[in-house]
Amino acid sequence: MRAVLAIAGxxxxxxxxxxxxxxxxxxxQAILGYLFLTQIDMFIxxxxxxxxxxxxxxxxxxxxxxxxxxAGIVLLMxxxxxxxxxxxxxxxxxxxxxxxxxxxxxxxxxxxxxxxxMGFLTLVTALTALxxxxxxxxxxxxxxLLAASVLGLWLLLGSFAALGLFMSTxxxxxxxxxxxxxxxLLLLWILDWASGSAGEGSGELLRQLSMLNHxxxxxxxxxxxxxxxxxxxxxxxxxxxxIRRLDAERxxx
Amino acid sequence: xxxxxxxxxxxxxxxxxALLLFLAVIGLLGYLAHTYDRRFDWTATGxxxxxxxxxxxxxxLPEPVTATVFARPNPELRASLDDLLRRYAAASPKFxxxxxxxxxxxxxxxxxxxRADGTVLLELAGRREKLEQxxxxxxxxxxxxxxxxxxxxxxxxxGHGERSPDGQANHDLSTFTTALREQGVLATRPxxxxxxxxxxxxxxxxxxxxxxxxxxxxxxxxxxxxxxxNLLWLADPGPLHGLEPIAAELGLRFVxxxxxxxxxQAIAGSAxxxxxxxxxxxxxxxxxxxxxxTLFPLAAGLEHDPKEPWAATDLIELGASGxxxxxxxxxxxxxxxxxxxxGPFILAAAFTRKLGEREQRVVVVGDGxxxxxxxxxxxxxxxxxxxxxxxxxxxxxxVSIPPRTAPDTELSLSRDNSLLIGFGFLFGLPAAFxxxxxxxxxxxxxx
Numbered sequence: 001m002r003a004v005l006a007i008a009g010x011x012x013x014x015x016x017x018x019x020x021x022x023x024x025x026x027x028x029q030a031i032l033g034y035l036f037l038t039q040i041d042m043f044i045x046x047x048x049x050x051x052x053x054x055x056x057x058x059x060x061x062x063x064x065x066x067x068x069x070x071a072g073i074v075l076l077m078x079x080x081x082x083x084x085x086x087x088x089x090x091x092x093x094x095x096x097x098x099x100x101x102x103x104x105x106x107x108x109x110x111x112x113x114x115x116x117x118m119g120f121l122t123l124v125t126a127l128t129a130l131x132x133x134x135x136x137x138x139x140x141x142x143x144x145l146l147a148a149s150v151l152g153l154w155l156l157l158g159s160f161a162a163l164g165l166f167m168s169t170x171x172x173x174x175x176x177x178x179x180x181x182x183x184x185l186l187l188l189w190i191l192d193w194a195s196g197s198a199g200e201g202s203g204e205l206l207r208q209l210s211m212l213n214h215x216x217x218x219x220x221x222x223x224x225x226x227x228x229x230x231x232x233x234x235x236x237x238x239x240x241x242x243i244r245r246l247d248a249e250r251x252x253x
Numbered sequence: 254x255x256x257x258x259x260x261x262x263x264x265x266x267x268x269x270x271a272l273l274l275f276l277a278v279i280g281l282l283g284y285l286a287h288t289y290d291r292r293f294d295w296t297a298t299g300x301x302x303x304x305x306x307x308x309x310x311x312x313x314l315p316e317p318v319t320a321t322v323f324a325r326p327n328p329e330l331r332a333s334l335d336d337l338l339r340r341y342a343a344a345s346p347k348f349x350x351x352x353x354x355x356x357x358x359x360x361x362x363x364x365x366x367x368r369a370d371g372t373v374l375l376e377l378a379g380r381r382e383k384l385e386q387x388x389x390x391x392x393x394x395x396x397x398x399x400x401x402x403x404x405x406x407x408x409x410x411x412g413h414g415e416r417s418p419d420g421q422a423n424h425d426l427s428t429f430t431t432a433l434r435e436q437g438v439l440a441t442r443p444x445x446x447x448x449x450x451x452x453x454x455x456x457x458x459x460x461x462x463x464x465x466x467x468x469x470x471x472x473x474x475x476x477x478x479x480x481x482x483n484l485l486w487l488a489d490p491g492p493l494h495g496l497e498p499i500a501a502e503l504g505l506r507f508v509x510x511x512x513x514x515x516x517x518q519a520i521a522g523s524a525x526x527x528x529x530x531x532x533x534x535x536x537x538x539x540x541x542x543x544x545x546x547t548l549f550p551l552a553a554g555l556e557h558d559p560k561e562p563w564a565a566t567d568l569i570e571l572g573a574s575g576x577x578x579x580x581x582x583x584x585x586x587x588x589x590x591x592x593x594x595x596g597p598f599i600l601a602a603a604f605t606r607k608l609g610e611r612e613q614r615v616v617v618v619g620d621g622x623x624x625x626x627x628x629x630x631x632x633x634x635x636x637x638x639x640x641x642x643x644x645x646x647x648x649x650x651x652v653s654i655p656p657r658t659a660p661d662t663e664l665s666l667s668r669d670n671s672l673l674i675g676f677g678f679l680f681g682l683p684a685a686f687x688x689x690x691x692x693x694x695x696x697x698x699x700x
Contacts, residue, residue: 017693017697018693019693019697022689022690026684026687026690033678033679033683034679036678037678047662056659058297058298058659058660058662059663060659061296134678137670138665138666138667138670138671139661139665140660140661141660142296142660144295144296145297148296208287220301221296221301222292222295223293224291225286225289226287226290229283230286233279233282233283237279240275244271
């Protein structure tokens with residue numbers, strides 16, 4: 001455990017010592033900040049019309065799902081750039097054999113790197129959540145809905161990172177890892193668009209594999225065991241595959 | 254790593270088996286989570302869950318219900334229907350949902366008379382109901398109606414040239430009564446012995462008679478009303494043929510003449526076609542959520558000043574720019590000052606009277622043609638008829654789903670706070686991050 005934390009700490013120091021992480025934070029914050037303000041503006045514009053509806057949606061419902069939905073798409077493009085270096089960079093710099101021969105288990109190395117990535121992405125999630133939460137200064141929020149959205153985004157980013165980490169174990173070119181991660185994530189994201197809609201067997205399976213399909217209920221404030229299990233299993237699957245891949249390398253090396 | 258080929262192969266095999274096992278376990282766990290899914294609604298208003306009223310109706314379902322959605326594979330439409338229906342299916346094992354693409358089942362669509370994309374057919378123990386507008390209110394009310402095992406009966410007054418409940422002629426009502434039977438409402442005729450009392454547990458339907466009723470028959474209707482029976486009266490322009498005492502009892506008068514509606518003239522091409530749209534329906538439980546356009550081919554206006562304990566509510570009001578034509582209905586009708594009366598007119602009204610615990614209900618419509626075989630298929634005519642019968646034949650056939658008002662419909666930020674939020678998130682934080690990144694970069698370069 002101590003070794004895992006040591007690796008995670010080292011990774012985070014490396015990450016924040018490079019300008020790119022800060023640049024990504026700045027870009028993500030600027031985009032999401034803009035989207036957040038437009039949603040608030042919309043709420044203020046539409047308020048009188050909303051009040052005339054039979055079941056008027058509240059401020060949280062107007063702001064949070066849209067903001068977190070956009071955050072998912074923005075980070076789908078950013079996360080691959082964060083995860084691409086994890087192992088590909090080590091391999092390119094010839095430091096991977098060194099790392100693998102260190103007195104740490106391969107799983108320890110993978111968990112350490114993943115923990116560092118999650119540290120960064122938890123910060124991003126917190127920054128996103130801070131925006132709707134700031135409205136507590138002038139409104140009563142639907143905190144349950146907000147909590148579900150925050151949890152949803154956090155699990156989603158965790159899944160992005162796990163897949164990105166695995167892709168990074170396959171190659172020695174960080175850019176290759178980033179592009180393939182992005183492509184796969186996009187495919188998983190839009191899987192249920194292709195499946196038509198409800199019903200037919202294969203279409204249903206595709207829908208169940210689609211990330212968007214499991215993310216959306218959380219944005220609506222529904223905590224479903226199946227959706228949370230999907231993300232958890234997704235993370236376990238790709239961390240497991242990463243460990244296996246590096247184990248094979250250690251044996252071969 | 255050294256070793257003979259065989260041991261290396263064994264290792265390889267071991268690894269492959271382990272990988273397959275790992276994938277199988279992940280897949281199995283995913284399948285289990287999907288199968289034993291539980292959903293929790295975290296929203297403050299529970300807007301993703303069914304209200305208690307719906308849950309109670311679902312718990313009391315006597316038989317399994319199947320909901321068949323006739324919708325083309327349009328993701329948005331299906332998703333919204335699916336979202337609502339799935340909540341019902343999750344709440345009760347007796348509720349199952351299936352989707353049918355109407356383009357692939359034209360025969361079934363035709364047989365069931367499905368018109369709109371997104372129609373939902375509910376079936377329970379052979380009883381059916383079609384819903385064209387789907388929300389929780391409509392769906393739960395329909396389930397409640399279907400669940401009632403007791404046959405609800407309509408008795409059609411007959412023998413004086415009224416519209417026949419099972420006749421096939423243009424002015425008869427067989428199409429309407431068939432639709433009623435699907436919902437579990439039976440249309441019957443009274444026993445032929447005139448003057449016998451009508452059973453008050455049924456709803457009496459009076460359509461415009463062509464010859465006079467005898468005093469005995471009118472007496473029977475009056476006794477039926479006094480005893481608390483519910484009545485649907487589909488009047489038409491023209492003489493009442495002995496029904497005057499019934500109208501007097503309710504404090505009801507008919508405006509002489511036939512309604513002329515310029516809107517109907519424009520839309521349906523005939524001056525005596527009156528058209529009602531969502532703007533013409535007044536707020537009433539019988540018309541809750543009803544927004545279809547309806548067509549009344551030959552209608553008479555109503556007036557009412559009910560005497561205690563009767564109370565009246567208008568259901569439909571139209572013809573603000575029309576008049577009641579007393580002359581012959583020719584191609585060219587025109588308003589004759591002094592003879593004809595200007596609109597607007599009440600076309601349908603509901604009368605209620607408190608009788609102890611229950612409420613006696615009467616609906617009077619100034620037109621019977623709208624439910625006749627010729628016109629019942631127009632717009633929402635059939636739905637209007639079904640709605641009226643449902644309100645009459647069921648004291649508790651409408652569930653009211655309480656509105657869900659979110660806790661955060663107000664936002665009042667002080668000027669400082671809104672500046673802080675707007676400026677801070679859009680410029681402040683990004684600038685801080687960018688500055689940190691620049692600092693890191695400069696320090697690196699300085700090395």
